[in-house]
Amino acid sequence: MSTIFFELSSSLLKALAHPTRLQILDILKDKDELCVCHIYEDLELEQSNVSQHLKILKDQGILSSRKDGLKVMYSVKSPEVFQILDISRKILIAQLEETQNQLRKEGN
Numbered sequence: 837m838s839t840i841f842f843e844l845s846s847s848l849l850k851a852l853a854h855p856t857r858l859q860i861l862d863i864l865k866d867k868d869e870l871c872v873c874h875i876y877e878d879l880e881l882e883q884s885n886v887s888q889h890l891k892i893l894k895d896q897g898i899l900s901s902r903k904d905g906l907k908v909m910y911s912v913k914s915p916e917v918f919q920i921l922d923i924s925r926k927i928l929i930a931q932l933e934e935t936q937n938q939l940r941k942e943g944n
Contacts, residue, residue, distance in 0.1 A: 851896040852920065856881065857889045864899070865918060869911035871904075 851857065856879065863878050864870060876886040890910055893899040900913040912918075 848896055848898075851892050851898060852917070854889065854892075856886070857893055858921070860886070860889055860893065861898075861912070861917060861921065864910065864912050867911075869902075869909045871907045871909055873907065875910065 852861075859879055860875060863875055872883065872887060872890060875890070876883045879886060890899060890901070894901055894910075898912070898914050898917050899910050901908050901910050903909075
């Protein structure tokens with residue numbers, strides 16, 4: 837594969853590599869769309885902070901937005917992102933279980 841593919845893949849994964857952005861995606865997972873005001877209230881963060889994270893996700897094509905009067909509504913543009921998150925969750929759980937098993941063996 838070409839270098840550009842790996843660079844684009846890296847950019848996509850960097851967009852996902854922040855706890856706040858993962859929380860945003862978790863909030864939007866079962867919603868058609870949400871106003872930025874609901875997202876930052878759910879996260880208990882400043883709107884400006886959440887807006888920066890939303891912009892990163894939107895710039896990577898993960899989210900889309902539309903104006904609804906004075907509100908900006910966000911939705912997941914690429915639901916395949918949840919497959920990535922599910923796989924990463926499975927990997928993390930397996931790693932934690934392995935660590936737990938190692939600690940048990942060392943404790944005996």
